[in-house]
Amino acid sequence: MVSFVHSSDLHLGKSFGTFPEDVRVRLQQARLESLTTLADIARTNGARHVLLAGDTFDKMTPAPKVIRGALNAMREAADVTWWVLPGNHDHVNATELWRTFTSDAPANVHALLRPEPVMLTDGVALLPAPPTERHPGRDLTDWFDDAATGDALRIGLAHGSIRGFSAEDGGASVLSFNRARDAGLAYLGLGDWHGQLQVSENTWYSGAPEADSFKHAMDPSALLVEVDGARVTVTPHPTSRLIWRASEVDLIGDEADLPLPPQDRARTLLKLTLTGRARPAVRRDLEAAFDHAAPDFLWAEAEFDGLDLVHETSDLDQIDRQGALRAAAEALVREADDQALSPEARATADAALSLLFTYAAEA
Structure with missing residues (x-):
């Protein structure tokens, strides 16, 4: 029996440039700390290996501090052996990255830079398919079928898209859906898709250990894989330190x-x-409630542009009962309700009317 933790797509060094500086720092730190989380999962469950299926780094030229931070985290988990596959963001031809990584790596860290079998442990062969460029355009796992591994149990590790759905960054779908079956693999661990996905009984995308967008609804986790002969058990274990939540609220009435x-x-x-x-x-009231609560969150944003105003005479009375302001408000109501105008023009009138109500409430 062999057991290991399967993860991928840490994207260490990702800039998160659309967020404020303090939030970016937290996001980057959480991704680095995910290495400690993965080691803890392995250790707690008696697994001696962590397999990272690509995109450990976000780009081909991460800062030296990012590379060293990853290696130090792996070095501190000396009781775990790390197997690191390049991905499409940090592919094999990122030569300076992998030269630095391999020269500074401790004994418990192995970079999988060549498509050739390596022994994970006695009787267990690991077949890696390292990408050589951002979009290889071919199935890099095709050599698995004829790989000579004797009587060893065969574990595959690859990075790319499969099953006909779009890749995370728009690359072509090239990995064979049936690779595990055709190559006699006990398990095929995949990276690239940031949400966790079971492709077949023994083929999985682990998903990223930390979310990097609101795209995937499932909370991030890593996979504890236990292989005992023909029996494969895959168990997700939560990994995220940060929580991403997106909600669409359709309001009716008051x-x-x-x-x-x-x-x-x-x-x-x-x-x-x-x-x-x-x-x-x-x-x-909704805007005020959000503004009051927002500082409690690491980051919060609310989009009110899709919330149309219901215009009633009693509401206009809050602005003015007569005079120029009332006339302006009534004109804006007519524009906001005029279906002959463009959606943009009606939205502009709605926004202006909302400002009038705000000014009236604060007066």
Whole structure:
């Protein structure tokens, strides 16, 4: 029997340039700390190996501090053996990266830079398929079928897209769906898709240990893989230190509650999109509630542009009962409701009307 932890797509050194500096630092640190988490999962479950299926680094030229940080984290987990496959972001031809990595690597870290079998342990062969460029355009696992490994159990490790769905970064789908079967693999561990996915009984995308966007709904985890002869057991183990939550809220009537997570706010990135219709006072209360809660979160954003205003005479009275402001408000109502105008023009009128209500409330 052999057991190991399968993970991928750490993207160490990712810039997260759309976020404020303090948030970027937290996101980058969480990805580095995921190495410690993976080692803990292996150690707790009696696994001696961690297999990283590509894109350990976000780019071909990560800063020396990023490379050294990864190696130091692996060095500290000296009771775990690390097997690191290049991906399409950090492919084999990132020569300076892998020269530095291999020259500084401790004895428990192995870079899988060539498509040839290596012995994971006695009686267990690891077949790696390291990408040689960003989009190889061919199935780099095709050599698995005829690889000479004697009577050893065969484990495959590859990075790329499979099963006809789009790759994470738009690359071509080239890996064979049936590679594990055709090559006699006990398990095929894949990277590239950042969400966890079971392709077949013994072929899995591990997903990234930390999310990097709101794209995947499933909480990140790594896979504990246990192979006992023909029996393969795959068990997800949670890995994320940070939480990404995106919600779309469709408001009806006078609802005034936002779905704000009550717990773990300091480590949560929250994105709310509001749609539907609401009276100005309700929208104002929602915006105030969000503004009050936002500092509790690591990062929070709410999009109110899709929330249309319901215009009633009693609401206009809050602005003015007569005079120039009232006339302006009524004109904006007509524009916002005029289906002959473009959606952009109606939205502009709605936004201006919302500002009038805000000014009136603050007056």
